[in-house]
Amino acid sequence: MNAILVLGILAVVFGLLLGFAAVRFRVEGDPLAERINQILPQTQCGQCGYPGCRPYAEAIAIGEADINQCPPGGEATIEALADLLGVEPKPLNEEHGVEKEKRVARINEELCIGCTLCIQACPVDAIVGAAKQMHTVIEKECTGCELCLPPCPVDCIDMVPLQTDIAHWQWPAPEPSPALEPRS
Amino acid sequence: MKRELFSFTGGIRFDDYHKRESTRQAVVAAPLPARLVLPLHQHIGEGGEALVQPGDKVLKGQPIARAVSYVSAPLHAPTSGTVVKVGDEKVPHPSGLSAPCIVIEPDGEDTWAPRQSHARDYAEMNPSALRNLIREAGIVGLGGAGFPSYVKLNPGHNPVETLILNGAECEPFITCDDMLMRQRADEIVKGSLIIRHALGARQTLIAIEDNKPEAIAAMRGAVQRLAPEHTEVVSVPTLYPAGGEKQLIYTLTGKEVPSDGLPVHIGVVCQNVATTGAIFRAVYHGEPLLSRWLTVTGGVAEPRNLEVLLGTPVDELIRFCGGKPERCRRIIMGGPMMGFALHAHDLPVIKTTNCILVDDGRQPDLAGRQYAMPCIRCGACADACPVRLLPQQLYWYAQAGEFDRCQEYHLFDCIECGCCDYVCPAHLPLVQYYRYAKGEIWKRERERQQAELARERHEFRLFRLEREKKERAAKRQQKKAALAKETSAQGDAQAKQAAIQAALERVKAKKARQTRENTPPEQGDS
Ligand code: SF4
Numbered sequence A: 001m002n003a004i005l006v007l008g009i010l011a012v013v014f015g016l017l018l019g020f021a022a023v024r025f026r027v028e029g030d031p032l033a034e035r036i037n038q039i040l041p042q043t044q045c046g047q048c049g050y051p052g053c054r055p056y057a058e059a060i061a062i063g064e065a066d067i068n069q070c071p072p073g074g075e076a077t078i079e080a081l082a083d084l085l086g087v088e089p090k091p092l093n094e095e096h097g098v099e100k101e102k103r104v105a106r107i108n109e110e111l112c113i114g115c116t117l118c119i120q121a122c123p124v125d126a127i128v129g130a131a132k133q134m135h136t137v138i139e140k141e142c143t144g145c146e147l148c149l150p151p152c153p154v155d156c157i158d159m160v161p162l163q164t165d166i167a168h169w170q171w172p173a174p175e176p177s178p179a180l181e182p183r184s
Numbered sequence B: 001m002k003r004e005l006f007s008f009t010g011g012i013r014f015d016d017y018h019k020r021e022s023t024r025q026a027v028v029a030a031p032l033p034a035r036l037v038l039p040l041h042q043h044i045g046e047g048g049e050a051l052v053q054p055g056d057k058v059l060k061g062q063p064i065a066r067a068v069s070y071v072s073a074p075l076h077a078p079t080s081g082t083v084v085k086v087g088d089e090k091v092p093h094p095s096g097l098s099a100p101c102i103v104i105e106p107d108g109e110d111t112w113a114p115r116q117s118h119a120r121d122y123a124e125m126n127p128s129a130l131r132n133l134i135r136e137a138g139i140v141g142l143g144g145a146g147f148p149s150y151v152k153l154n155p156g157h158n159p160v161e162t163l164i165l166n167g168a169e170c171e172p173f174i175t176c177d178d179m180l181m182r183q184r185a186d187e188i189v190k191g192s193l194i195i196r197h198a199l200g201a202r203q204t205l206i207a208i209e210d211n212k213p214e215a216i217a218a219m220r221g222a223v224q225r226l227a228p229e230h231t232e233v234v235s236v237p238t239l240y241p242a243g244g245e246k247q248l249i250y251t252l253t254g255k256e257v258p259s260d261g262l263p264v265h266i267g268v269v270c271q272n273v274a275t276t277g278a279i280f281r282a283v284y285h286g287e288p289l290l291s292r293w294l295t296v297t298g299g300v301a302e303p304r305n306l307e308v309l310l311g312t313p314v315d316e317l318i319r320f321c322g323g324k325p326e327r328c329r330r331i332i333m334g335g336p337m338m339g340f341a342l343h344a345h346d347l348p349v350i351k352t353t354n355c356i357l358v359d360d361g362r363q364p365d366l367a368g369r370q371y372a373m374p375c376i377r378c379g380a381c382a383d384a385c386p387v388r389l390l391p392q393q394l395y396w397y398a399q400a401g402e403f404d405r406c407q408e409y410h411l412f413d414c415i416e417c418g419c420c421d422y423v424c425p426a427h428l429p430l431v432q433y434y435r436y437a438k439g440e441i442w443k444r445e446r447e448r449q450q451a452e453l454a455r456e457r458h459e460f461r462l463f464r465l466e467r468e469k470k471e472r473a474a475k476r477q478q479k480k481a482a483l484a485k486e487t488s489a490q491g492d493a494q495a496k497q498a499a500i501q502a503a504l505e506r507v508k509a510k511k512a513r514q515t516r517e518n519t520p521p522e523q524g525d526s
């Protein structure tokens, strides 16, 4: 009961803080950058060469960066960006990485020494734990950016694919029929 | 007086409904299996939460899982025995995945937990207490989708004019509702009165397709015997999917349920006849939902209907009816139009299992899929669609991945009845395309929400770092100030010291002067 209460209060407090941050921290910027940012996957991994999605969005908006530098977004994001900006879509620039299936970080709790370095690296505060205490990743909030991997001194963080359970399973597209193969 | 009926567009009239085969014999209980596997999630909404642990002894009807939210349902032990496992088992689902289950080994005693009948006093209970009783009995829609029943019995602020009992059973091969209406007509009629009490509905219409004359006669007999007010058995034309909720409401009332609305918004609530029977048993006998009637048909020697405990493995039922589960090409749970093929023989029966359809490769009307050919734009799909969608366009945009366009073409109004699929001369797997498209749209929506969350959290982090920096800066400032004060305090002390020193000097000088003045003048020079 107490735990529920505490968690409930925590939830409210964080909710208020987030709400406050949203208002206080609203970036009154360029509406184009805002719309570009809406399209980006918010993984915050920095693979595009900018320290997060918003800076990349701003760079695209002023024409400093190209639209094909975000590997987590992949083709779908490039297409949406091309659509928004009225330019031709182009393949992902492989210098920045390749598109891969989303994975989440998992800390091997046996090995974790509680150094807090990963917590400092996580761009979305998805890792919880105090100094010298084992840390855990909140799977729901992990964006899969991999930024917590390099700082870990004991290499105890792995990227694991998300488990599909029945609630998240979806019907696959039908197998293409030989008769429907596109004629080349 | 003949009731005016309305006919919906589209639909399919099959040549052979294959209903005769399985209605020749009276319903019997299936033998007790050695092991019952009960998935915690057997209905729409959230799964239940287990209340038992391996090793626990349970009595028949004892709750073994509780509902966790509004749209959720509890689960009960179908017979007495021992819980041997609480964990993942394969469940009947198109994905073939495993999910949390409770496994019970029956002790063969079938000992009931205490039961309480409300046969006499339910009419005095308030609707909310009655709904709670039905919720605690774990009853969900037994007709197919399995929506927790008590949710539908809560009309909110909407006045309910009509309760429709759905006995259409429009899909080929399935006959369990037909048999229930023939054999337990009184229970269904009594159940309808309970539901009406909960809803405050004025009238009941019991809709049965006209290819079930025995069921119609039995239900009319029960209505005459029990003489409930404003209750009528209506024979509706046999036309798949007449039993679709929106189609049935239109047939009986001529009213259309709005695309994003519920039947209750137009004053109608539908309940399946088997669900109504289960509600009767829960209220009159205090029996939660432990078993159901289902049809075993297709490639078995003796197609028939059985009363089956939830959790019974499907292959035992097929063997009981003289079939060979190992030699089947497919075992379909549900009917040929809306059912799905099971990934294993021994998956358990769940609350929504109305039919086990065995395809042994010799059933002419269960031919497997043929090669899909390109669409010839014949328009047959649009003519067949009971929702008046444009299946050909939906297909086109779904296969091209243009899901926004699918939504513009009302993809989410599709009831996945399979009519378009059935008539398509090109054998395109249309419904699977629609399911796939729906899944993709849900997935994108989920991803969008996740990105939104990540963006907020990232911005909050930046805000937090900024704040911490400011706080640190402020602290530094403070420290500096404190230091400065200290040094200045030291200065003060020196000044004081100096002052004291000076005072001391002055005193010394004075003293010296005084001594000089007291000494003989020849020594002084001033
Ligand atoms: S590469 Fe990473 S940081 Fe850059 S836009 Fe894509 S997700 Fe955001």
Ligand code: SF4
Pocket (backbone or CB within 6 Å): B384, B385, B386, B387, B388, B389, B390, B391, B413, B414, B415, B416, B417, B418, B419, B420, B421, B430, B431
């Ligand atoms: S499956 Fe959907 S599109 Fe096809 S006929 Fe049925 S409702 Fe119409």
Ligand code: SF4
Pocket (backbone or CB within 6 Å): B374, B375, B376, B377, B378, B379, B380, B381, B382, B391, B392, B395, B420, B423, B424, B425, B426, B427, B428
């Ligand atoms: S029925 Fe099949 S072939 Fe005819 S228009 Fe529809 S999808 Fe195309």
